[in-house]
Amino acid sequence: MLIDIKDLVKVYQMGDNQVRALDGVSVGVSRGEYIAIMGPSGSGKSTLMNLIGCLDTPTSGVYRLNDQVVNELDDNALARIRNKEIGFVFQTFNLLPRTSALENVEVPLIYAGVPRVERHARARKMIDLVGLTDRSHHQPAELSGGQRQRVAIARALVNQPSILLADEPTGNLDSKTGEEIMALFDTLNREGNTIVLVTHEEDIAAHARRVVRLRDGKILEDKAREPKGGEAHG
Amino acid sequence: MWLENLRMALRSIMANKMRSFLTTLGIIVGVAAVIGVVSIVQGLNFWIAGQLQGVGATYITVFPNRDPNDPDVAGRDVKLTFEDGQAIVAAVPEIASFTPVYFRGERVRLRDRKATPYLLGVGAAFQEVNNTWVEKGRFFSDIDVAARARVCLVGPELADKLGIAAQALGKDLDVGPVTFTVVGVMEKQGQMFGQNYDNIVVIPFTTAREIYGDEAMKQIRLDFQARSADDVQRAKDLMTALLRERHGIRRDQGDDFQVLLQEEILETTSKILGGITQVVGAVVGIALLVGGIGIMNIMLVTVRERTREIGVRKAVGARRADVLAQFLIEAVTLSALGGIVGILGGWGLGVLGAKAIPGFPDAHVPMWAIGLGFAFSSAVGIFFGVYPAAKAAAVDPIEALRYE
Numbered sequence: 229m230l231i232d233i234k235d236l237v238k239v240y241q242m243g244d245n246q247v248r249a250l251d252g253v254s255v256g257v258s259r260g261e262y263i264a265i266m267g268p269s270g271s272g273k274s275t276l277m278n279l280i281g282c283l284d285t286p287t288s289g290v291y292r293l294n295d296q297v298v299n300e301l302d303d304n305a306l307a308r309i310r311n312k313e314i315g316f317v318f319q320t321f322n323l324l325p326r327t328s329a330l331e332n333v334e335v336p337l338i339y340a341g342v343p344r345v346e347r348h349a350r351a352r353k354m355i356d357l358v359g360l361t362d363r364s365h366h367q368p369a370e371l372s373g374g375q376r377q378r379v380a381i382a383r384a385l386v387n388q389p390s391i392l393l394a395d396e397p398t399g400n401l402d403s404k405t406g407e408e409i410m411a412l413f414d415t416l417n418r419e420g421n422t423i424v425l426v427t428h429e430e431d432i433a434a435h436a437r438r439v440v441r442l443r444d445g446k447i448l449e450d451k452a453r454e455p456k457g458g459e460a461h462g
Numbered sequence: 463m464w465l466e467n468l469r470m471a472l473r474s475i476m477a478n479k480m481r482s483f484l485t486t487l488g489i490i491v492g493v494a495a496v497i498g499v500v501s502i503v504q505g506l507n508f509w510i511a512g513q514l515q516g517v518g519a520t521y522i523t524v525f526p527n528r529d530p531n532d533p534d535v536a537g538r539d540v541k542l543t544f545e546d547g548q549a550i551v552a553a554v555p556e557i558a559s560f561t562p563v564y565f566r567g568e569r570v571r572l573r574d575r576k577a578t579p580y581l582l583g584v585g586a587a588f589q590e591v592n593n594t595w596v597e598k599g600r601f602f603s604d605i606d607v608a609a610r611a612r613v614c615l616v617g618p619e620l621a622d623k624l625g626i627a628a629q630a631l632g633k634d635l636d637v638g639p640v641t642f643t644v645v646g647v648m649e650k651q652g653q654m655f656g657q658n659y660d661n662i663v664v665i666p667f668t669t670a671r672e673i674y675g676d677e678a679m680k681q682i683r684l685d686f687q688a689r690s691a692d693d694v695q696r697a698k699d700l701m702t703a704l705l706r707e708r709h710g711i712r713r714d715q716g717d718d719f720q721v722l723l724q725e726e727i728l729e730t731t732s733k734i735l736g737g738i739t740q741v742v743g744a745v746v747g748i749a750l751l752v753g754g755i756g757i758m759n760i761m762l763v764t765v766r767e768r769t770r771e772i773g774v775r776k777a778v779g780a781r782r783a784d785v786l787a788q789f790l791i792e793a794v795t796l797s798a799l800g801g802i803v804g805i806l807g808g809w810g811l812g813v814l815g816a817k818a819i820p821g822f823p824d825a826h827v828p829m830w831a832i833g834l835g836f837a838f839s840s841a842v843g844i845f846f847g848v849y850p851a852a853k854a855a856a857v858d859p860i861e862a863l864r865y866e
Contacts, residue, residue, distance in 0.1 A: 283776075283859050283860050304781045307782075318863065322774045322777075327473075335778055
């Protein structure tokens with residue numbers, strides 16, 4: 229099991245009130261899966277994503293990633309896991325401004341301590357993979373939304389992470405461009421990448437082969453489905 | 463990693479050129495001020511040391527203490543005369559040679575050319591005692607001095623002004639009310655504190671006494687050469703005792719004269735110049751403090767503006783230490799760049815300033831001042847960069863990624 233989550237609880241203190249954003253969630257994800265986490269706002273899906281992405285630590289429960297108990301790790305170890313094991317794709321792309329596409333893709337490798345020459349080569353390969361070969365020296369401001377998201381996906385993949393964690397990846401794109409990005413995710417999944425997709429759009433979730441629905445911090449439904457993007461990966 | 467941080471810092475600084483410049487202006491001005499003043503003061507110091515080296519370690523000078531604020535001499539009839547000098551020569555065996563130095567401004571005229579040089583009334587030993595020599599012609603002799611001869615020597619600049627640089631010897635020169643014959647031209651000496659030692663006319667002391675009267679000779683300078691550098695301290699003690707006795711000074715009274723050795727002159731001047739440097743240093747310290755606060759302020763703004771960037775960096779694997787290093791290096795780069803600009807600016811100011819004052823020695827920027835300017839500005843960056851950098855490092859990535 230790649231992701232093994234047992235009875236995860238996250239409680240936020242909001243003034244005098246305690247908010248149980250996650251209230252005993254258990255879920256397991258195997259390597260190569262394509263899973264969508266769905267739910268209305270306030271359902272706890274963002275909280276779950278932050279926990280899976282090691283940006284946050286749970287109040288109680290156990291989160292194992294690659295058989296490592298993550299919720300016991302310190303800040304530096306979490307940073308290392310984010311660097312090596314998780315590839316984030318955000319709704320707002322979150323590229324560094326005034327930094328070329330290629331250099332943006334290099335950023336995780338810098339923190340991984342990869343030497344300059346190797347860094348360059350690996351980043352270039354990822355840029356090629358997402359089809360931006362001739363845009364590699366453009367800055368984010370000179371790229372379209374779809375191109376920006378491709379750069380973000382290249383950045384997410386460059387350290388060969390265990391999970392590709394995408395939070396509303398098409399939320400800021402028109403539907404045609406969104407479909408192109410989803411097609412890219414489908415391809416990446418077919419090539420063996422584990423993808424966790426957080427979304428509230430049924431269209432987008434339809435690309436996944438398994439949908440987990442959350443409501444009020446609890447799992448409402450967890451079922452496999454026939455993916456829209458093509459035949460299942462074998 | 464360090465190189466990457468430096469690259470990121472430079473990129474960020476260049477992205478906001480105007481802001482970066484204004485931010486570091488405090489540092490630039492502070493460092494430029496210290497380098498400018500130090501370069502001028504050090505140039506002066508260098509030059510004075512060189513001048514005194516020329517006089518030699520065996521040079522001793524005595525001059526009257528005329529300080530009206532000194533209670534020991536207030537209301538007393540302070541005298542220092544040629545006879546005092548003669549008595550010293552007779553009584554102190556360590557003294558090798560002696561010249562009185564009478565000094566005043568005077569008008570001179572050669573036909574239709576006029577000038578106002580300094581007039582020096584000195585003895586025949588002036589050349590040896592002050593290590594100042596004749597360039598052309600001859601100095602006056604003991605016989606000239608004894609005869610109160612109306613012979614004079616001119617400094618090279620005065621010779622120029624009078625139009626006799628090429629052919630000075632034998633010319634008749636009106637010095638004040640009296641006509642002298644020029645017998646020599648002195649060598650070039652340069653300038654000191656705006657006093658031009660090349661714009662002089664030198665006449666025998668006895669002749670000066672005859673023209674300006676005994677009263678004018680009551681407060682003169684007495685210059686000596688000791689036999690060896692080892693003798694100067696002993697000579698000074700003996701001279702002091704003798705002069706106190708001759709001037710009838712009681713035990714409880716201070717001296718009405720001052721005996722200065724060459725090395726003491728050096729000490730005194732470098733003490734004064736050191737004092738100037740310290741005052742400037744204190745002022746600059748305040749400038750750097752203000753500059754540092756400016757940097758801290760702008761770094762705090764930067765951290766706030768780039769909260770989202772910090773969040774992204776943390777999401778892709780930056781540790782707290784990485785973020786801390788990034789912003790600290792940015793602050794240090796900013797202030798060190800300010801330091802470099804300040805050093806160059808101050809250097810330019812010092813050189814131009816020294817050139818702008820006529821007769822002022824050239825500015826000299828010592829390596830230690832450059833090192834200090836750079837080190838201080840960098841230190842300011844570290845000191846005032848730590849807090850904003852720590853704030854950046856502490857940013858919660860979840861909050862930061864949501865930050866608009």
